Amino acid sequence: MDMGLDGRTVIVTGASGGLGRAIARGFGDEGANVVLTYHRAEQDAERVAKEIGGRALVVRHDLADPPSTAAVVRATLDWTGRIDVLVNNAVVWGSTDPDQERTFDQVPDEEWPAMLRANIEGALRLSRAVTPVMRERRWGRLVHISSSIATDGMPGGEYYGAAKAALHGFSRSAAFSLGRAGDILSNVVQPGLTRTDTNAAITDAAGEQYSSQAALGRLLDADEVAGPVVYLASAANTGITGQVIMVSGGT
Template sequence: MDMGIDGRTVIVTGASGGLGRDIARGFGAEGADVVLTYHRARPDAERIAKEIGERAIVVPHDLADPGAADAVLRAALDWTGRVDVLVNNAVVWGSTDPGQELSFDQVPDEQWTAMLRANIEGALRLSRAVAPVLRERRWGRLVHISSSIATDGMAGGEYYGAAKAALHGFSRSVAFSLGRHGDILSNVVQPGLTRTDTNAEITGAAAEQYSSLAALGRLLTAAEVAGPVVYLGSAANTGITGQVIEVSGGT
């Protein structure tokens, strides 16, 4: 299938690890110019960019920095003169002191509010930054990466789940507001627990439990989640918008 994204410019946030690596690789394999953002792991992002080739660049991006979104947009426009697709994949996890389990009402205010703000505002800022470019071109795709925690819940995931659920409401309304200005689509991909190259410890411990809940009887790999993300962000997707697409192996 011709995805129709050869020569289009795609921004993939959090592309230095986890799902982001395979999402960036997927767009690169389709001939897109890929902007890979990273927070701290520049060498990892550069390694993926080298795999993709000359049609990839790496750009720093801190979700908590109010000026980071405009800097990413400028870097993309300076490079190719266009932005066609944004994949909001980067996340900031909440944390507590090592070995100390706190209930959601015991987590210090500065900890949970910072995690909420970075995850919600970081994605919204970058979406706001690219929106005028998409309107001008009358074409674009937004794909926001969520988590099954947003709908299934998980003890300890209260604030992360809240942040991801916020993306669902945002994307749904953006689909209407931007859809009036051309072929501009906005969707959410909601993975379940997924095997990536950075979470072997977590998936190893929980694989049996989660696999038993899946129709496929196993966890998906990052590449299997990346495929639907690339499709939703491509020209091959002409009618799916405002949706939350679960990609979990049937959990």
């Protein structure tokens, strides 16, 4: 199938590893020009760019820093003069201290609002920034990467789940606005627990329990999630918009 992505420009946030790496490589395989954003792992992002080849640009992006959003858009337009696809994949996880076993009501006020704001506002801010370019060309694709935590829940995932659920509401309403401005589509991909190159500890610990609930009886790997993301963001997708697509192996 011709995805119609050859020569188009795609921004993938959080592309230095994990699911973002697989998504970026998927677009590269389709001949797209791929902008890979990273927060701290510049060397990892550069390695992904080398895997893609000469059609990759590495740009730093901080979800919590509005000026960095403008810098990503400016660098992309300076590079190719167009923005066709945005994949909102980057996240801020919040505290990762394993010794801090806190319930959501015990998380200090200086932590949880910042995590919510970075994840929600960061994705929405970049979506707002690229939309005028898509409206002008009357073509574009937004794909927001969510999580099964948004609908299934998980102890300790209250604020992360809330942030991801917010993307569902935004994408659904944005689809109506964008669809009236041309061939511009907005969707959410909601993965379950997925094997990536960065989460072996998590999948080793929880993989068996999770896969026992899946129709396929196993975890998906990152490439299996990246495929649907690339399709939804492609010219081959002409009618799917405003949807939340579960890609979880049937959980």
